[in-house]
Amino acid sequence: MPRGARERRAAILELASTSGLTSVEELSAAFGVTASTIRRDLAQLQSAGQLARTYGGAMALDGQLEASVRQRNGEAAGAKEAIARWAADQVRPGETILLDSGSTTTALARELAHRRDLTIVTTAITVLQELAHAADLRVECLGGSLRQLSQGFVGPLAEAALDRMSFDRAFLGADGVTAEHGICEADLEQTRLKELMAQRADRVYLLVHAAKLGHRPFRAHAPIGPEWTLVTDPGAETAATAPFHARGIDLVVVDRAHRAPASRAG
Incomplete structure (x- = not known):
């Protein structure tokens, strides 16, 4: 199991890529951390253009990073x-x-x-x-x-x-x-x-x-x-x-x- 936030976020990206859609609850249970921690992880990954947030979870971006304005x-x-x-x-x-x-x-x-x-x-x-x-x-x-x-x-x-x-x-x-x-x-x-x-x-x-x-x-x-x-x-x-x-x-x-x-x- 990933120990630090960086490793956990990398694992979240991998999960989202393979499953397509991942919920906060599933991620919280998988990594043994609170839902609030997962939401912070998702917010960080979205800000970096690596994930798209959904209602309740996130989805992968097929390897395509979102460009800034x-x-x-x-x-x-x-x-x-x-x-x-x-x-x-x-x-x-x-x-x-x-x-x-x-x-x-x-x-x-x-x-x-x-x-x-x-x-x-x-x-x-x-x-x-x-x-x-x-x-x-x-x-x-x-x-x-x-x-x-x-x-x-x-x-x-x-x-x-x-x-x-x-x-x-x-x-x-x-x-x-x-x-x-x-x-x-x-x-x-x-x-x-x-x-x-x-x-x-x-x-x-x-x-x-x-x-x-x-x-x-x-x-x-x-x-x-x-x-x-x-x-x-x-x-x-x-x-x-x-x-x-x-x-x-x-x-x-x-x-x-x-x-x-x-x-x-x-």
Whole structure:
């Protein structure tokens, strides 16, 4: 039996990898420690991007580590900026919009920072930083538990706040997206929150650069709604977009030069 916290956490990772889903109670009994100790272990492993927390336990991430927002900021920057410009063009004066956490939604916040007559609600610290000095905007934040890697709030407090709000448009991000499974995230609380966000919005946009299409790095998923619009960049190959077209999903491929859709289906 592992003696120290480091050995125990390594053993937890191995168990989660082989069994897929492991409960706090099972882990507590297996290692002869309290449930509180196991919860601290799981929180540490989640913070390191090695496990995804579930209700009551944890699941393995198939060897894929979750990237931090800082790491993602340097990926496909031009594509994300083009997607953000297109998304900003959809927003109308007087609207209330919701911005998810993520590097592309943060780029969208940057595009909207100089607008007027908008209410922007977000779960993301990075979005708040972009809008901190936007004097002509009303900015609100959903509370909750902070996920350091995503720099976003999740959990019951965020979900409760959504019950009292509605939005003209919601702009969501994702770690990956497939036509079959929908949004893929490292944490079930994230996918749950995204589903609730979508339910509170008149229009929903899923903003993902081309490399995320067909990519399913983790085991937590949320389905794409029938009225959602999936927005990506010209780097998306036909093989990646075809499954979305086949399911009738509204797909926009942003033209970087003209800020307009290069192709659309659905």
